[in-house]
Amino acid sequence: MRLYGLALLFLVPGIALGLDVGDLDLQIHGTVAQGGLLSSHNNYLTAKTSDGSTQWTEAALNAATSVSDNLRIGLQLHTYRLGELGKLKLDVDWAYGDYRIREWFGIRAGKVKTPLGLCNDTQDIDTLHLWALLPQGVYPADNRSWTLAHTGGDVYSKVRLPGRLGKLSYQGYFGSRTADSDGGYFKAAAEAGFSVADGAFGRLYGGDVRWHTPLRGLTTGSSVGMADASGHLSIVNEPFPLTLKSTSDTNTAMYAEFEQGKFYAAGEYRRRIWNLAIPEMRLQAVAQDTRAWYLMAAYRIHPKVNLGAYCSRYRYAALKAFGNPSEPARLYSNDWVTAIRIDPNPYLYFKFEAHYIDGTAGGFYVSTNPTGFDRLTRLVVARIGFTF
Amino acid sequence: MTHSICKTALLGGLVVLVCAGLAAGSEVMVVANSSVKASHVDPSSLRDIFLGEKFSLPEGSKVTPVLLKNGPIHRAFLAAYIGKSEAGFQAGWRNMVFTGRGSLLKTFDSEEALLDYVAKTPGAIGYASNTGGRANVKAISVK
Numbered sequence: 001m002r003l004y005g006l007a008l009l010f011l012v013p014g015i016a017l018g019l020d021v022g023d024l025d026l027q028i029h030g031t032v033a034q035g036g037l038l039s040s041h042n043n044y045l046t047a048k049t050s051d052g053s054t055q056w057t058e059a060a061l062n063a064a065t066s067v068s069d070n071l072r073i074g075l076q077l078h079t080y081r082l083g084e085l086g087k088l089k090l091d092v093d094w095a096y097g098d099y100r101i102r103e104w105f106g107i108r109a110g111k112v113k114t115p116l117g118l119c120n121d122t123q124d125i126d127t128l129h130l131w132a133l134l135p136q137g138v139y140p141a142d143n144r145s146w147t148l149a150h151t152g153g154d155v156y157s158k159v160r161l162p163g164r165l166g167k168l169s170y171q172g173y174f175g176s177r178t179a180d181s182d183g184g185y186f187k188a189a190a191e192a193g194f195s196v197a198d199g200a201f202g203r204l205y206g207g208d209v210r211w212h213t214p215l216r217g218l219t220t221g222s223s224v225g226m227a228d229a230s231g232h233l234s235i236v237n238e239p240f241p242l243t244l245k246s247t248s249d250t251n252t253a254m255y256a257e258f259e260q261g262k263f264y265a266a267g268e269y270r271r272r273i274w275n276l277a278i279p280e281m282r283l284q285a286v287a288q289d290t291r292a293w294y295l296m297a298a299y300r301i302h303p304k305v306n307l308g309a310y311c312s313r314y315r316y317a318a319l320k321a322f323g324n325p326s327e328p329a330r331l332y333s334n335d336w337v338t339a340i341r342i343d344p345n346p347y348l349y350f351k352f353e354a355h356y357i358d359g360t361a362g363g364f365y366v367s368t369n370p371t372g373f374d375r376l377t378r379l380v381v382a383r384i385g386f387t388f
Numbered sequence: 389m390t391h392s393i394c395k396t397a398l399l400g401g402l403v404v405l406v407c408a409g410l411a412a413g414s415e416v417m418v419v420a421n422s423s424v425k426a427s428h429v430d431p432s433s434l435r436d437i438f439l440g441e442k443f444s445l446p447e448g449s450k451v452t453p454v455l456l457k458n459g460p461i462h463r464a465f466l467a468a469y470i471g472k473s474e475a476g477f478q479a480g481w482r483n484m485v486f487t488g489r490g491s492l493l494k495t496f497d498s499e500e501a502l503l504d505y506v507a508k509t510p511g512a513i514g515y516a517s518n519t520g521g522r523a524n525v526k527a528i529s530v531k
Contacts, residue, residue, distance in 0.1 A: 025491070027491045027492060029492075062485070069443075122486065128482055259476060
């Protein structure tokens with residue numbers, strides 16, 4: 001299934017497709033992005049970035065149609081490779097039916113992108129963002145499969161508030177999710193001596209509420225997601241089959257964004273409390289409380305050129321784990337970023353980004369940095385993307 | 389004397405602002421197929437319709453928004469009624485497409501093509517510099 005994901009995209013005839021199949025107006029869209037990363041000393045996100053790496057490819061292809069005035073169905077396939085992660089396996093990114101019972105109220109069922117903060121549901125679609133790398137403390141590129149989507153049902157609504165108080169939208173969900181065994185969590189677990197062969201599976205529920213304020217372009221909101229999970233575990237020198245069980249996993253986000261004409265600004269705060277246990281050994285394997293935030297701003301200096309900068313911070317407020325890092329720099333990371341995106345035409349874009357990272361808490365793996373870590377990392381990222 | 393000059397300058401400034409406002413407002417006109425019952429729409433509903441969040445006008449007419457691909461009328465419409473740059477508007481629709489929440493709107497290269505489509509498509513709503521004299525196209529005021 002690995003390279004087939006990319007190959008499939010090029011089997012689709014034409015570009016900017018809108019097909020009439022009988023009475024159905026079927027739209028097909030896709031995107032492909034290729035990235036390059038070059039860093040000082042530390043290797044980042046499992047790629048050999050200190051030598052310069054182009055092991056960062058991502059593609060998505062979707063088809064959707066409105067079956068009736070109320071019913072819409074669609075599907076998106078997605079594949080990625082980032083360093084040692086992803087391996088270009090083909091995944092269903094989303095596939096669902098969306099039925100609008102009223103104009104202000106509807107339900108979705110299937111595999112649906114999970115709302116969590118501002119960008120969770122779009123973090124794997126590069127073409128939608130100015131940034132080549134979103135703030136990694138909040139949207140880690142190596143670990144996103146765990147929060148990206150759920151299989152289950154959603155209810156959503158958007159209502160106008162009385163007077164001139166703006167609008168309120170909300171989305172509630174319940175379902176299950178699977179963590180990719182080729183993702184970062186299991187690579188980190190393997191480095192600590194745990195092997196989770198088939199990934200992990202669990203239920204989750206949560207919601208997102210957004211207030212579209214009377215000030216045009218200003219939106220603020222909050223999300224919460226609660227989950228459990230379990231997976232089959234093996235440990236070096238331990239002959240018995242074991243279970244890795246998440247006893248609690250709560251993600252909360254608070255955010256605001258403002259967009260007016262050429263100007264965009266956003267900020268988000270995220271907290272995650274996560275506990276993992278091995279019941280057969282009566283052992284708490286991981287207990288962590290992480291906090292992260294970012295502030296970003298962008299200005300479109302030309303219709304085809306967008307400039308921006310952000311700063312983000314990620315830190316462990318509490319951490320108990322096997323293989324606990326002893327260096328203080330492994331417990332936090334601060335990232336200062338400047339970025340430019342150029343869209344010569346609607347089908348092609350380029351991104352260039354410079355990062356100055358202090359700390360090695362997220363995205364820096366022991367196995368890809370065998371000689372140890374520098375506290376500081378300078379990173380340059382370039383990306384080219386095609387979309388239709 | 390100074391007081392009089394100030395008053396004249398203020399009055400002149402006000403006249404310039406009013407004229408500029410009228411000129412800006414007259415650049416772009418919301419147009420719809422004559423099957424649409426409404427003669428006016430509030431700015432918030434118009435924005436929701438072109439952002440894919442609503443499918444009908446407050447008086448009940450179901451509408452299908454259509455767009456110009458680019459150009460000064462397109463930019464004037466986005467600036468006046470949507471509050472987004474061309475790229476920001478396009479990014480919002482791409483967001484809908486790649487999360488499965490919407491399909492791209494029909495777009496036209498010229499006002500003539502857009503008006504022809506609006507004239508023959510019940511429920512179609514778009515924008516242009518004028519109605520182009522089409523029999524089935526009506527102007528919708530925004531207030």
